[in-house]
Amino acid sequence: MSKKDEITEKSIDNYELNLIINVVKKYYKMGMTQDQIAKEEFISKSTVSRLLKKATERGIVNFQINYPVDSVEDFEGEFHKYFDINHVLIAPTLADDYETRLKDTCRMAASDLCKIIQPEDYLGIGWGLTMEQLTDILTQEYLIKKKCSKVIMIDGSIASEVDSIKSSYIIKELADFFSADGFLFPVPMVVDSKETAEILRNDSHIKYVMDFIKQVRIAIFGIGYASNESVLRRRGAYSKEDYDDVLTLGAVGDILGHCFDIHGKPVSGRLDGCITGIDLPTLKEREYRIGIAVGNQKVKAIIGALRGKYVSRLYTDSETAREVIRLMKIH
Numbered sequence: 001m002s003k004k005d006e007i008t009e010k011s012i013d014n015y016e017l018n019l020i021i022n023v024v025k026k027y028y029k030m031g032m033t034q035d036q037i038a039k040e041e042f043i044s045k046s047t048v049s050r051l052l053k054k055a056t057e058r059g060i061v062n063f064q065i066n067y068p069v070d071s072v073e074d075f076e077g078e079f080h081k082y083f084d085i086n087h088v089l090i091a092p093t094l095a096d097d098y099e100t101r102l103k104d105t106c107r108m109a110a111s112d113l114c115k116i117i118q119p120e121d122y123l124g125i126g127w128g129l130t131m132e133q134l135t136d137i138l139t140q141e142y143l144i145k146k147k148c149s150k151v152i153m154i155d156g157s158i159a160s161e162v163d164s165i166k167s168s169y170i171i172k173e174l175a176d177f178f179s180a181d182g183f184l185f186p187v188p189m190v191v192d193s194k195e196t197a198e199i200l201r202n203d204s205h206i207k208y209v210m211d212f213i214k215q216v217r218i219a220i221f222g223i224g225y226a227s228n229e230s231v232l233r234r235r236g237a238y239s240k241e242d243y244d245d246v247l248t249l250g251a252v253g254d255i256l257g258h259c260f261d262i263h264g265k266p267v268s269g270r271l272d273g274c275i276t277g278i279d280l281p282t283l284k285e286r287e288y289r290i291g292i293a294v295g296n297q298k299v300k301a302i303i304g305a306l307r308g309k310y311v312s313r314l315y316t317d318s319e320t321a322r323e324v325i326r327l328m329k330i331h
Contacts, residue, residue: 016051019043023051024061075321079314082328083306086313093319101317102294106134109292109315110142113220116288117178119147122216124154124278125174126256127167128231130222130292139173148178152212154219155256155277156189158237183209187276189237189257194273201276213278219286223293223311225301226251226259238271245269253301255291255310256283262300264308284309291315299323 022041026032027048032040034048041048055061072090079088089112091104117123125131151174157167167184175182186209187200201210224230226247232254233243251259251267257275259267266280283289291311293302302324305311316324 016054020051020055020058020060023048024055027052028061072318072321075318075325078325078328079306079321082325084309085306085311088314088316088321090321091315091317093317098295101319102130102133103137105292105294105315105317106130106137107141109220109290110134110137112313112315113218113290114138114142114146117146117148117218119149121148121218122150122152122212123148123174123178123180124152124213124216124219124286125170126155126221127153127157127170128222128224130294131170131220132166134220134292135170135173135177139177142177145177145179148180150183150212151175151178151180152183152209152216153185153277154213154216154221154283156185156187156275158189158235183212185209185213185277189276190242190271191274191276197274197276214282216278216286218288218290219278219283220288220290220292221256223291223298223301223305224254225295225298226253227297230254232257232259242269242271246271252304253298255280255305260304260308260310262304262307264304264306264310266308280308280310286312288312294320296320296323299327303327 019041023037026037026040027034034045034052037048038045052061072092075090076088079085089108091101091108093101094104095101151171153167153171171182171184174180185206187206191197191200200206224232227233228243228247232238233240237257238246246259246267246269249267249269250261252262253260256277258280260280261267268275289310289312291302291305291313292315293305294317296319299320302314302316302320306314
């Protein structure tokens with residue numbers, strides 16, 4: 001090879017190297033699309049793709065996963081040290097705002113639910129913001145639908161707040177998504193007496209739904225926290241007097257309207273036997289009890305739910321998980 005040919009080849013290499021560096025900077029640092037880069041550099045989109053591949057092959061671009069200081073796997077291991085639970089699934093906290101954290105956690109739960117559910121299954125579901133978020137993710141982000149037999153609301157409604165709890169929306173959308181029959185539980189969540197609750201459960205218009213609830217294999221629900229700011233109180237499921245009663249008795253959280261303390265012991269006060277939906281003993285017999293909870297205000301509720309074994313699969317985010325482990329270590 002002549003000296004002139006060597007100089008020409010070296011110039012071509014330098015030109016390509018500079019072009020690769022330009023493309024890499026624009027793609028990875030400036031966030032430009034391959035189409036935008038192609039137009040700006042006067043090259044084809046396929047050339048942009050080829051140069052990005054070369055950048056990786058030559059080691060100009062390296063990829064690595066940067067886990068948080070406390071990795072998700074570490075947190076999951078810690079949970080199994082403190083609690084007798086089948087699975088803990090933790091979404092990395094990638095943003096400070098609650099809505100993003102809840103969406104990321106619900107996406108993980110939605111993905112697993114689609115893997116677990118079978119065509120013959122009865123799916124039991126609660127109402128609330130968390131379940132609404134899960135419903136939106138399944139119906140808006142999943143192109144391939146799954147099938148089950150029935151989708152059933154397993155807790156009662158709040159007559160004066162139908163729109164706010166979105167129970168009809170949740171059941172309708174999920175029944176459509178799973179190509180299933182949908183059933184509401186058309187009675188108030190809380191009634192005045194045990195006798196009223198028993199009469200409602202045995203009414204022929206209600207009993208068939210209760211029979212379906214007993215056949216649920218997968219129950220999925222949000223874990224609520226006990227406070228006058230909680231959903232149960234704000235939406236009127238509990239009266240102020242009744243809620244003050246359970247708070248005085250040490251309630252830290254609720255599942256499907258049933259309150260419990262940090263040790264997992266049910267706390268009902270004067271409402272003992274007055275909750276119409278699925279009871280906690282029946283819930284604990286379900287094969288899959290999927291609980292979703294995000295936020296530091298729910299830390300004690302998560303601990304109580306796990307100690308009470310109301311949840312067999314917990315979905316949360318790493319920030320919430322960190323606080324649960326921190327509290328367990330100091331108590």
